[in-house]
Amino acid sequence: xxxxxxxxxxxxxxxxxxxxxxxxxxxxxxxxxxxxxxxxxxxxxxxxxxxxxxxxxxxxxxxxxxxxxx
Numbered sequence: 013x014x015x016x017x018x019x020x021x022x023x024x025x026x027x028x029x030x031x032x033x034x035x036x037x038x039x040x041x042x043x044x045x046x047x048x049x050x051x052x053x054x055x056x057x058x059x060x061x062x063x064x065x066x067x068x069x070x071x072x073x074x075x076x077x078x079x080x081x082x
Contacts, residue, residue, distance in 0.1 A: 023070050024053065030068035034077065041068065050076050 022029075027045075031038040042063055044050035053067040 024067045025070060026065075026067060027052075027063060030070070030073055033070060034073060044076070 025033065027038050027041050031041045034041065041050065045052040045063060045066065045068075050068070051072050052063065053069065054063070055065055
């Protein structure tokens with residue numbers, strides 16, 4: 013089973029899986045989140061730049077990609 017297919021079965025994923033899904037590096041996903049371009053689920057007690065453990069909703073990522081094509 014391809015990585016993209018396995019990931020597609022899960023809606024909320026970590027930054028690395030979101031990067032694999034979008035075909036970019038995890039640093040690109042991180043930059044999009046830190047710049048406010050892509051929403052992330054962050055957990056209480058973590059600082060703004062600390063994205064460890066943060067999650068990305070693939071629906072948000074799909075919308076971001078679609079908007080970027082316009």
